[in-house]
Amino acid sequence: MAKPPPSAVDNVVSLAKRRGFVYPCGEIYGGTRSAWDYGPLGAMLKKNLRDAWWDDIVMLPCWGRKGPDGDKVSIVPLDTCIIQNPKVWVASGHVGGFNDPMVDDKETKQRFRADHLQGFYAGTKEDFAAMDAADEAVERGLAKFNVRPVATLIANSPSEALELMQRDPKLIKPFKIVRVYQTSSAGPGTISVKVEERGHASIGIIKAVEMSMLVNEPESVLSPFSGKAGALTAPRQFNLMFYSYTGAVHDEATKVYLRPETAQGIFINFKNVVDTSRVRIPFGIAQTGKAFRNEVTPRNFTFRSREFEQMEIEFFCHESDAMAWYTFWRDFRMEWWKSIGLAGDNLILREHDTDELAHYSKATSDIEYRFPFTAPGYGELEGVAYRGAFDLTQHTEHSKVKLDYFDTERGPINPKTNLPAGERYTPHVIEPSAGLDRGVLAILCEAYTPDTTRASGVFMKFHPRVAPIKAAVFPLVNKDGLPELADRLHADLVKRFGRYGLIETDAKQSIGKRYARMDEAGCPFCFTIDGQTREDGTVTVRHRDDQRQERMPLEDVVVFLERALQL
RNA sequence: GCGGGUGUAGCUCAGUGGUAGAGCGUCACGUUGCCAACGUGAAAGUCGCGCGUUCGAAUCGCGUCACCCGCUCCA
Numbered sequence: 001m002a003k004p005p006p007s008a009v010d011n012v013v014s015l016a017k018r019r020g021f022v023y024p025c026g027e028i029y030g031g032t033r034s035a036w037d038y039g040p041l042g043a044m045l046k047k048n049l050r051d052a053w054w055d056d057i058v059m060l061p062c063w064g065r066k067g068p069d070g071d072k073v074s075i076v077p078l079d080t081c082i083i084q085n086p087k088v089w090v091a092s093g094h095v096g097g098f099n100d101p102m103v104d105d106k107e108t109k110q111r112f113r114a115d116h117l118q119g120f121y122a123g124t125k126e127d128f129a130a131m132d133a134a135d136e137a138v139e140r141g142l143a144k145f146n147v148r149p150v151a152t153l154i155a156n157s158p159s160e161a162l163e164l165m166q167r168d169p170k171l172i173k174p175f176k177i178v179r180v181y182q183t184s185s186a187g188p189g190t191i192s193v194k195v196e197e198r199g200h201a202s203i204g205i206i207k208a209v210e211m212s213m214l215v216n217e218p219e220s221v222l223s224p225f226s227g228k229a230g231a232l233t234a235p236r237q238f239n240l241m242f243y244s245y246t247g248a249v250h251d252e253a254t255k256v257y258l259r260p261e262t263a264q265g266i267f268i269n270f271k272n273v274v275d276t277s278r279v280r281i282p283f284g285i286a287q288t289g290k291a292f293r294n295e296v297t298p299r300n301f302t303f304r305s306r307e308f309e310q311m312e313i314e315f316f317c318h319e320s321d322a323m324a325w326y327t328f329w330r331d332f333r334m335e336w337w338k339s340i341g342l343a344g345d346n347l348i349l350r351e352h353d354t355d356e357l358a359h360y361s362k363a364t365s366d367i368e369y370r371f372p373f374t375a376p377g378y379g380e381l382e383g384v385a386y387r388g389a390f391d392l393t394q395h396t397e398h399s400k401v402k403l404d405y406f407d408t409e410r411g412p413i414n415p416k417t418n419l420p421a422g423e424r425y426t427p428h429v430i431e432p433s434a435g436l437d438r439g440v441l442a443i444l445c446e447a448y449t450p451d452t453t454r455a456s457g458v459f460m461k462f463h464p465r466v467a468p469i470k471a472a473v474f475p476l477v478n479k480d481g482l483p484e485l486a487d488r489l490h491a492d493l494v495k496r497f498g499r500y501g502l503i504e505t506d507a508k509q510s511i512g513k514r515y516a517r518m519d520e521a522g523c524p525f526c527f528t529i530d531g532q533t534r535e536d537g538t539v540t541v542r543h544r545d546d547q548r549q550e551r552m553p554l555e556d557v558v559v560f561l562e563r564a565l566q567l
Numbered sequence: 568g569c570g571g572g573u574g575u576a577g578c579u580c581a582g583u584g585g586u587a588g589a590g591c592g593u594c595a596c597g598u599u600g601c602c603a604a605c606g607u608g609a610a611a612g613u614c615g616c617g618c619g620u621u622c623g624a625a626u627c628g629c630g631u632c633a634c635c636c637g638c639u640c641c642a
Contacts, residue, residue: 010635018577024634304642309642366641373636434642455602456602457603477598508594511601513603542602
């Protein structure tokens with residue numbers, strides 16, 4: 001069959017549906033393109049991951065660890081609107097940069113509008129041995145020159161491109177334009193010229209690079225920056241922001257955008273936070289929330305979807321300390337992902353090359369996970385970017401509101417007071433920006449552990465901290481007073497741990513089947529009440545990962561779980 | 568968006584023109600003595616959707632939608 005072989009991610013998708021982690025969105029109406037809903041266990045898993053981030057960033061930043069300045073890390077939370085003043089997205093660059101078909105130069109990382117590409121093509125000197133032959137060819141209307149690409153220019157039109165070439169002949173070296181024909185036999189919108197190449201005459205044409213060429217034969221298009229063939233990506237529509245309208249009248253004046261990232265809500269509230277919460281630089285602002293991007297091609301299960309949740313920190317500091325904070329955050333965030341269960345070789349830290357950086361960034365690294373669908377490559381979980389003062393500067397320019405900071409601990413020492421005179425500056429920003437849904441997906445993929453030796457054939461090896469089901473209590477058989485004992489232990493555990501996750505109990509069917517069911521749901525511990533429990537008050541705990549069993553007194557169960565769940 | 572492929576029960580799939588199927592899962596009852604045991608029974612699909620061909624379509628044709636793989640978006 002031509003059907004593609006089931007991939008590792010297919011198995012994860014299948015289990016996710018079967019056990020209620022992830023459902024296709026809008027399924028009963030035929031689905032919504034690449035959108036997914038979280039089922040009971042998935043919603044729990046996602047909440048646990050979000051809470052873990054919140055706890056370790058906002059409640060006890062970096063586990064109480066000290067920053068590079070020797071003080072404990074200071075973070076305050078924020079929760080800003082999905083729909084902001086549209087000017088926010090103009091200032092951030094999202095409106096201007098993402099509404100036209102764009103092309104990237106893969107090598108120089110430069111981006112420009114695809115419809116601004118003008119190509120210059122020339123015939124070979126063999127075709128036109130003499131100047132006169134060239135004139136004759138054009139006059140006779142021989143449209144089908146055997147031309148080859150010489151250069152690509154960025155200009156609004158072929159005539160503007162011609163002007164550029166005439167002003168700067170080096171652009172099309174070694175060709176020289178010796179005559180511009182008034183009419184072109186090569187079609188409308190095309191300029192025909194006579195050129196000279198090292199003494200030989202030839203014909204040249206200037207015309208817009210066709211979109212279809214960028215898509216179908218990128219090798220025949222030269223980069224306007226490097227001149228290399230095939231260096232450009234296909235044109236892409238970057239109208240990535242969703243929009244709507246406020247009020248009943250729908251026109252441009254009432255148009256609003258759904259945020260494509262939560263970060264801008266933080267930047268525009270920088271002054272509010274500084275003025276009202278007694279924070280002092282260095283400090284960070286943290287926020288989780290949904291963001292929306294009208295992706296051209298959402299794909300790979302929940303990896304790239306149009307609606308996704310972010311967990312973002314904007315950490316503000318003085319420029320002189322920024323690199324130290326960048327390194328600190330990069331390393332801490334990597335350590336954090338390891339701590340919640342992505343501890344294996346599938347997680348890597350990748351520092352961006354200098355030519356890969358955005359123009360305003362001095363350093364950026366990605367924390368990447370080797371998903372089944374990216375293997376042997378990796379997909380980004382979190383980006384840690386040193387963004388300089390770019391964002392605050394942009395918003396200052398557009399809003400005319402100064403987003404700077406007066407630092408009383410800096411500046412030259414005032415000899416009279418023997419205190420620093422203070423320094424006013426625009427803070428630099430380190431941005432650790434993580435994808436919550438991607439984190440959940442990575443955890444699902446990492447946890448998925450085939451094991452042919454056990455009945456379920458697979459188990460979900462969730463770290464206890466994020467596992468949706470924290471524990472289960474089973475009577476070995478559904479009689480002889482065992483269910484009553486199980487109910488009692490279950491009630492105790494629910495009372496103590498119910499706020500952190502599900503505590504299951506089940507008396508039906510064989511014990512093996514119930515263990516198997518918990519394996520697939522990723523429950524780390526099963527406590528089983530048996531005949532011996534009635535005699536000496538002990539239960540067995542069954543460990544999910546190695547199926548090991550140990551016996552412990554009933555009264556030790558709570559402490560055991562507290563330790564295992566890191567509470 | 569382009570190219571290739573796939574849509575049948577919760578999951579995995581069989582069925583190629585003639586009454587809609589299996590395994591697993593789910594639920595109920597019985598049984599049970601530590602890893603999906605067993606028995607009996609039940610619920611569950613207008614075969615992705617629409618139009619066409621045909622006496623008759625899950626099956627053939629066209630269209631459409633969704634998903635998967637490749638190119639691109641990088642939270």
